[in-house]
Amino acid sequence: MRRTAEFIASLALLAGLNTAGYALAAVLTLPVPGPIIGLTAYILLLSLGLFPGSRVAARWLAGLLGALIVPPLVGVVAFAPVLAAGGWRLAFALIAGTLITGVVTATTFRAIANSV
Amino acid sequence: MNVSVLSALVSIGVVVVFIVVVATSRRLALPAALSPVVVTAAAIGILLVANRIPIERLQELSHPLSLFLGPAIVALGVAVHDNRRLLTAAARPLAVAITVGSASGVGSAILLARALGLGPLLLAATATRTISTPFAILMQTRVGGPVSLAAGIAVATGAIGAIMLPSLLKMLGVVDRRAIGTAVGVAAHLVGADAVGRRNAVAGAFAGAALVGTGVVVSLIVPPLWPWLIG
Numbered sequence: 001m002r003r004t005a006e007f008i009a010s011l012a013l014l015a016g017l018n019t020a021g022y023a024l025a026a027v028l029t030l031p032v033p034g035p036i037i038g039l040t041a042y043i044l045l046l047s048l049g050l051f052p053g054s055r056v057a058a059r060w061l062a063g064l065l066g067a068l069i070v071p072p073l074v075g076v077v078a079f080a081p082v083l084a085a086g087g088w089r090l091a092f093a094l095i096a097g098t099l100i101t102g103v104v105t106a107t108t109f110r111a112i113a114n115s116v
Numbered sequence: 117m118n119v120s121v122l123s124a125l126v127s128i129g130v131v132v133v134f135i136v137v138v139a140t141s142r143r144l145a146l147p148a149a150l151s152p153v154v155v156t157a158a159a160i161g162i163l164l165v166a167n168r169i170p171i172e173r174l175q176e177l178s179h180p181l182s183l184f185l186g187p188a189i190v191a192l193g194v195a196v197h198d199n200r201r202l203l204t205a206a207a208r209p210l211a212v213a214i215t216v217g218s219a220s221g222v223g224s225a226i227l228l229a230r231a232l233g234l235g236p237l238l239l240a241a242t243a244t245r246t247i248s249t250p251f252a253i254l255m256q257t258r259v260g261g262p263v264s265l266a267a268g269i270a271v272a273t274g275a276i277g278a279i280m281l282p283s284l285l286k287m288l289g290v291v292d293r294r295a296i297g298t299a300v301g302v303a304a305h306l307v308g309a310d311a312v313g314r315r316n317a318v319a320g321a322f323a324g325a326a327l328v329g330t331g332v333v334v335s336l337i338v339p340p341l342w343p344w345l346i347g
Contacts, residue, residue, distance in 0.1 A: 011187070018186035031339035033254045035186040036332055042193035047200065058194035065188045065306075066153040067134035069249045071178040073157040073271060074164070075171055075264030079237075082265060086238050093228040093242065095280070098273050100224045101246055102281040102303035103288065105217030105326075109295040112209035 010057030017041050119177075126177040133159060148311030149275045153249070189250055192328050199321035206294055210322065213295070214329040217302035221246025222334060226345055240346045241265040243338065245273040248305035251331035259342045270305070277304020278311035293318040301326025 021041070022034030030037075042058075045051055076083075083090065137152045137159070164174055196203065203210060225242040228234075234242070240261045244252040249270040256266045281304055285296050297319035300308035305327040313320025338345065 014187040014190045017190045021190070022186070031258075033258050033335050033339075035189040035254060036251075036335045038186065038190040039193050039328070040332065042190050043196050046193060046197040055194050055197070058191035061184070061188045061191040062194060063138075064131060064134070064184070065192070065250050066138070066151070067131045067156065068181050068185050068188055069153060069253060069267060069271075070130050070134060070157050070160060071175050071181060072253050072264050072267045073153065073249070074161050075175060076268030077161060077171060079262070079265040079268065082235075082237050083268070086234055089232040089234060090238060093225070093232050093234060094245070094269070094273055095276055097221070097224040097228050097242070097245070098277045098303050099280060099284055101217055101221040102277060102285065102299040104220040105213050105302045106285055106288075106290045106295045106299035108216040109209045109213035109298050110290065110292060112212045113206060113292065113295070 006053050007057045007060075010051070010054035011061065013051060013054050014038075014042070014058060014061060123177045123180060126174065127180040130156070130160065130178055130181060147279075148307060148314060149278045151271070151275065151278075151307045151310065153307075154271060154275070185250055185254065189254065189331075192331075195324040196328050199325060202318065202321050203325050206322075210294070210298060210325065211329070213298050214302060214326055215333055217299070217326075218246065218330045218333040218337070221302060221330070222338060222345075236346065237262055237265060238269075241269045243345060244334070245269045246303060246305070247331045247334045248327050249274070251335060255335055255339065259339055271307070274304045274307030277308040281308065282312060294322045297322030298326045302330045305330065 017038035018035050021037030024030070024037055025032055025034045046055070134152060134156045137156045141150070141152050141155065160174070161171075164171060222243060225245055226239065229239040229242050241256075244255050244261070244266050247255070247270065249267050252266045252270040253263055255261075256263045277300060281300055282296065285299060290296055290299075293316050297309075297312055297316075300312045300319070301323035304311075309320060309323035309327050312323050
């Protein structure tokens with residue numbers, strides 16, 4: 001019973017941080033999406049040792065992220081003609097871009113880690 | 117049936133299908149590139165087509181799910197916190213690599229799309245492909261971009277990176293698990309992080325932090341530059 005109450009309170013905390021993020025972005029007219037502010041605040045709160053009990057609910061909700069993106073993903077079917085028109089050029093752009101990004105990131109990490 | 121009851125049922129149905137797919141793919145040890153998100157979306161897509169239900173109808177009815185997207189992104193903070201000891205020990209290379217990697221992710225996407233003449237829709241959709249799909253959906257909604265197209269391209273990017281990037285890095289002689297994890301997290305976000313995390317916990321921790329970090333960095337930098345980037 002206490003666990004259930006803590007779980008629900010934790011979900012409310014995450015939803016509250018999300019809403020607070022949107023509110024802050026609106027008040028300060030920041031171009032940053034609200035949940036990004038909420039995410040940063042949540043990491044900060046956890047690192048200060050606050051709300052440690054919320055982690056169980058957070059892991060559960062983060063694990064369901066995949067389900068939440070299914071409806072927009074199914075909608076990609078409507079863009080089939082755009083994807084088909086992109087063809088091999090799109091495939092090349094995606095593969096080359098992904099590999100360039102990965103190699104640049106790994107090389108940067110190695111350069112900084114070895115320079116310390 | 118009452119629309120809000122139907123809407124709740126459809127939303128719960130999507131979550132249940134996803135949970136079943138996750139459990140099954142773990143038991144069958146399916147390759148990470150065949151992510152549960154893709155399998156769930158394909159299964160639901162086939163179900164819609166077979167029953168002649170328009171996709172817009174699913175999106176309307178599953179609207180309640182979109183309300184959880186923000187709180188679930190906030191919840192990702194726990195992935196960073198769970199591995200804080202490992203991560204803080206390499207805070208500097210991690211932070212610099214995420215920033216430089218994010219910039220190269222957005223930059224390479226836009227330059228390649230322009231050079232190959234991919235047109236305004238694909239240009240806008242590829243601009244967010246280096247961030248995890250929920251972040252991409254969030255940002256495309258914020259700037260008024262093609263949300264579903266961007267979601268599809270982000271998922272494809274994750275699969276490409278999960279399949280090709282670890283072997284390419286190995287060929288290039290990168291052996292540091294932290295560097296491999298960070299690279300895969302930045303370039304191939306959730307699908308890539310899942311793939312390397314299954315093989316190595318350190319790489320998985322860095323990949324998890326990198327995908328969250330990339331989502332934050334790109335969400336901070338790209339929206340103000342949006343008209344200039346895709347214009």
